[in-house]
Amino acid sequence: MALILSGDEIDYRTTKCGKYGHAEISFRCDRAIPKIEAEHLISFLEESVADGATYDFGQNVVFGFSILYVGGSDERRLREPDFQSIPIAFVDSLTRTFAIQIEQRRVAEICAPELKPDPPKLINGAFVCSDFWESKGTVIFRQPPTGNFSGWACGCTNKKHDHTNRDNIKETTIYELAVRKPELIKFLGLPEGVRVSLGSDEAVFTYKEKRRPVPLGDL
Numbered sequence: 001m002a003l004i005l006s007g008d009e010i011d012y013r014t015t016k017c018g019k020y021g022h023a024e025i026s027f028r029c030d031r032a033i034p035k036i037e038a039e040h041l042i043s044f045l046e047e048s049v050a051d052g053a054t055y056d057f058g059q060n061v062v063f064g065f066s067i068l069y070v071g072g073s074d075e076r077r078l079r080e081p082d083f084q085s086i087p088i089a090f091v092d093s094l095t096r097t098f099a100i101q102i103e104q105r106r107v108a109e110i111c112a113p114e115l116k117p118d119p120p121k122l123i124n125g126a127f128v129c130s131d132f133w134e135s136k137g138t139v140i141f142r143q144p145p146t147g148n149f150s151g152w153a154c155g156c157t158n159k160k161h162d163h164t165n166r167d168n169i170k171e172t173t174i175y176e177l178a179v180r181k182p183e184l185i186k187f188l189g190l191p192e193g194v195r196v197s198l199g200s201d202e203a204v205f206t207y208k209e210k211r212r213p214v215p216l217g218d219l
């Protein structure tokens with residue numbers, strides 16, 4: 001089930017970065033995001049600063065599926081993509097980033113309990129068939145990621161569309177997929193070897209030749 005957001009936001013802030021001569025780092029997110037998610041990020045930031053990492057103004061930081069922008073004035077402030085603009089525009093919140101992590105973990109568990117999410121980076125490449133953006137049904141599968149390629153290949157469900165013909169295959173980015181097909185985001189954290197066939201009312205997961213249909217309302 002999708003997270004129900006309240007519209008109220010909480011501010012979080014590190015307290016141990018100053019000890020290492022680094023500015024404290026803050027961010028905000030919706031109250032509906034479980035505190036433990038934000039606390040994990042706070043601990044990660046504090047531990048990485050203790051280990052010598054720095055978060056400089058204007059820097060991009062990869063965090064799970066998301067890319068965060070380090071802004072702020074006296075202290076550092078993390079911002080997330082608005083998931084609407086191409087190129088990426090950043091907003092003063094991490095709500096979407098946390099919500100996506102929670103969703104991707106849950107979908108991996110539903111697909112196969114032994115699966116751990118392996119989110120690609122938003123800037124990674126993906127393949128789509130030339131009819132994909134207009135297609136209602138969707139089939140996506142993940143090959144082993146290599147270099148900047150996420151491993152994801154996404155196609156329409158028209159059996160007459162030849163996906164083995166290179167002229168019918170285009171390159172895109174995970175970020176463009178997230179912006180133009182937001183309903184796919186929850187599946188994009190699935191690791192290699194997974195195939196998802198998305199119809200109007202159910203998703204069919206295939207992993208290690210096991211087929212698992214799940215009503216869309218349960219995802």
Ligand SMILES: [Zn+2]
Pocket residue numbers: 129130131132155156157158161162163
């Ligand atoms: Zn196609």
